[in-house]
Amino acid sequence: MKIGVPTEIKTLENRVSVLPGGVEVLVQDGHEVVVQAGAGLGSGYLDEAYAEAGATLLDSAEAIFEQADMIVKVKEPLEPEYDLIRKDQIVFTYFHFAASEPLTRAMIRSGCTAIAYETIETANGHLPLLTPMSEVAGRMAVQQAAKYLEKECGGKGKLLGGVPGVEPAVVIILGGGVVGTNAAKIAAGMGADVTLLDISLDRLRYLDDVMPKNVKLVMSNPANVRSLAERADAILGCVLVPGGKAPKLVSRDMLGLMQPGTVLVDVAIDQGGAFETSRPTTHDEPVYEVDGILHYCVANMPGAVPVTSTRALTNATFPYLRKMANQGWLVLARTNAGFAMGLNVINGQVTYKAVAQAFDLPHTLLSDLL
Secondary structure: OEEEEOOOOOOOOOOOOOOHHHHHHHHHOOOEEEEEOOOOHHHOOOHHHHHHHOOEEEOOHHHHHHHOOEEEOOOOOOHHHHOOOOOOOEEEEOOOHHHOHHHHHHHHHHOOEEEEHHHOOOOOOOOOOOHHHHHHHHHHHHHHHHHHOOHHHOOOOOOOOOEOOEOOOEEEEEOOOHHHHHHHHHHHHOOOEEEEEEOOHHHHHHHHHHOOOOEEEEEOOHHHHHHHHOOOOEEEEOOOOOOOOOOOOEOHHHHHHOOOOOEEEEHHHHHOOOEOOOOOEEOOEOEEEEOOEEEEOEOOHHHHOHHHHHHHHHHHHHHHHHHHHHHOHHHHHHHOHHHHOOEEEEOOEEOOHHHHHHOOOOEOOHHHHO
16 A cells, blocks of 8 residues: 655644654555655654655655545644545544535545545554643643733733732643543642533543642533633533534623733634634634623644644554554444544545534445445
């Protein structure tokens, strides 16, 4: 199989989908790997390292897409890449289809096989390829909240952890999954007054056993969110509906309950966002203000720490990439039900139910195609 690694084109996205060490293994397995020149530079990997590992370097994305049987990316294809993707080509990346109807329809038109990192599951229902970036994003969310609470950044001018004699900032975390758990650990470690909300009582019981004692655990419902929003200094949106749109937990009218300079960090923005007033932002223009409330909604937060993120991501994705290259996606899907959950669009047919529901599209049962 010929595997293509293009340079990411999302704004200030510095991650790369395959490391030189991964290239070496794939080449030893008998595959050919083509890498776009400069693809690894943002993560600290020179073209020479890819060449030494056995990759062929190509100058353009067009050449990569034209030659490769499988395209491996980090972030979803953007509009300039839509027409480069062809029928029966495998595209393996984060898609987050439910957040973008144009992307979904473009992949349907292309006839490709779109395999989404974020919906692959393990036997116990965990999301192994989403987890490492959720860990990064959860920890980064607290860093960003602390930064934008500073006065010169538009915030209230509060130190997240306070100091002796002065109370800490109040941090509200919506969602107790991987993102929220990591956010709570970091916020608590910095000394913030932390409250974490989740809709699962079992999850709250588990978190009660593992969280620091300065993390309060509350059942998530509109009344509790509204009450907590009034005293919040920062609210972190950390909810997840696998493969589907995130619920809007903070409405526009709730902004009126908050004090000016409150910071909202929407980690769920790549799935549509957890706040009604959220819209995607980029690392070069990360924040905007609505009714005096600061919104941080960067859709590729881990791209800001690519040295960490690239290694964490490829640790998780490479075993699946290698199995696909060696066995073919169809054989792997027939023998690995968790991997099969990653199949979102196949030859123009939507096979992931939450994606079909998001845009009222026909849903094809995966079993009918396998």
